[in-house]
Amino acid sequence: MAAPFIEELVQDLSNRLSASQPTMRADSDYYEALFRPKALGVATPPEMRHMVSAIGWPRVYLDSLEERLDVEGFRLAGSSEADQRLWSWWQINNLDEESSIGHLEAMIYGLSYVTVTAPDETAPDQDTPVIRVESPRSAIADIDHRTGAVRAFLRLYPAPAGEPTADEAATLMVPGRVYYLVRSSGPMSRWRVESEVEGPDLVPVVPILNRERLSDRMGRSEILPEIRSVTDAAARTMMNLQAAAELMAVPQRLLFGVTRDEFESDPDNPGPVLDAYYARIMAFENEAASATQFTAAELRNFTDVLDQLAKQVAAYTGLPPQYLSFHSDNPASAEAIRSAESRLVKKAERKCRMFGGAWEQTMRIAMLIMDGEIPQEAYRMETLWRDPATPTYAAKADAVVKLVTAVTPDGRSVIPVERGRIDLGYSEEELREMEQWDNQSPTAQLNALMSVANPPLATSGSKAEEE
Incomplete structure (x- = not known):
């Protein structure tokens, strides 16, 4: 490819990335509970509108979903165990931690990216590829809507310290080549290619898409419009609750027959007036004075609204009631908790299939x-x-023990012990350690000695019988 075409491609992708920033910023603000609703309470004084509260329901939802997405290995066709080589690549690239970030980014923004490159010549491990998770806030891919393949990928980042004349740098991946570009700040600045290296025949980038549809292959945020509207309503309700608590939660007192002069806290200084706080006692010598008070405002109407909004969030997201702090007075049993989590578990299983x-x-x-x-x-x-x-x-251990010890009509166990250990969730390293312990047990060693001392008899028609 010619350099001018590369510069035009980088500029086009950079413009598309800049155009998507406002939408992704709003997605991030909802997750971080930084978004402030535009329509505040009409009955709230303007000086108290800064009291709008941060409602973190989107973060509770996404974190609860992401916490259930844990990769434990990869299995090739025809194999009953996880592939050790692929799992070592996963561990060396710290993808236990990075994959969680990638899943969360995909649910916040609708997609994230995974890049794969060959190890650098100076890397100590030349047998492990470099696998990185990229955020859509700083990277963008040009995807072929017909085939779903990535045609080009651009990642922006600050220019390295060795480039004093450049403020921004970029890496562009296209089939067969990888370009490194820089540019300085300013409206007339242009991208220029600093270096290029040979790459694979395809763009080594995989998008992690969330809520992909046939009509929208680019993914969508998990923070749906209905969740955002309920979150905004809760923020406004909470703000009105604080305003009511500040103004009317404490009974207000009325004093009749008292002149302003009697409120002076210092007779020698008539300027300051007595400050009346919640527990301050006011006494006056005026016999004609009388006092009364208004009934304190009832704040339960605000809390009831918040409870109803939380139930709407539970209906939209599948979160159990206890995740949103509303539940019955009686504690739920284990079966009730599992039943309440059924929708969230099924949603997590769908995410596993999608991200897998x-x-x-x-x-x-x-x-x-x-x-x-x-x-x-x-x-x-x-x-x-x-x-x-x-x-x-x-409960899981009890179920596994029953399956291992149960015997079928032909005398076999329903599942072997090894399968039971896998179902209990032990890692590959723990399974190998258990296998070593099994081989070192006295029973296993005795069986090994018995098999050597008493080899199996040759069956009729075998080569040993013929000899």
Whole structure:
């Protein structure tokens, strides 16, 4: 590609990224509880409108969903165990932590990106690709809507310290090439190519899409309009609650027959007037004076509205009642808690299916970069996820013990012990450690000695019998 075309492509992608910033900023503000509703309470004095509260329901929803998305490995077709090589790539690139950030970014903004590159020549480990998670706030991809493939990818970042004449830098990935560009600030500045290197035949970028639709392949934020409107309503209600608490929550007193002079706190200084606080006692010598008070405002109408809004959020998101601080007086049983979480668990399972395809494609691209080809069994790769449900450990252990010890009519266990350990959620390292302990047990060693001392008899028609 010619340099002018590259500069035009970078400028086009940069403009598209800048145009998307207001929408993504609003998404982030709702998640961070920084968004302030425009329509404030009409009955609230202007000087008290700064008291609008931060309602964090979107963050409670997304964090509760993301906390149930944990990758535990990858399994190739025809294998019953997780692939150790792919899992080592995952661990070396710190994707246990980075994947959580990528999932959260995808749910906030509608998408995030994963890039795969070959290891640098100076890297100590030349057998591990570099896998990074990128935010859509600083990166953008040009996706072919017909095939879903990424045609170009741009990532913006501050210029390195060695570029005193540049303020911004960019990395552009296109099929076969990777370009590094810089530009200085100013309306007339242009992107210029500093260097370029050879890349794979495809763009090694995989988008993690959230709420993808047939009519919208770019993904959508999980903070839906109905969640935003209820959050805004709760913020306004909370602000009005604070205003009412400041003005009318304490009974207001009325004094009759008292002149202003009697309110002077210092007779020698007639300027200051007595400040009447909540517990201040006021006494006057005027026999004609009398006092009365208004009834304090009832604030329950505000709290009832907040409870109803929280129930609307629960209906939209599937969050259990206890996540939003409203529940019955009687504590829920374990079965009731699992029943309340059923929608949230099913939603998490759908996210696992949606995001799992992106991680499988990431690992296939990594194999292509490191090996030069993608093996056939990798096209039916499976992402292994931790169970998003929250059963108690005792209940899960009881179910596994029953399945391991149960015997079928032909004398076999329903599931082997190894499968039971996997179902209990032990990691690959813990499973290998348990296998070593099993081999070191006296029973296993005795069985090994017995098998050596008493080899199995040859069956009729075998080669040993013929000899």
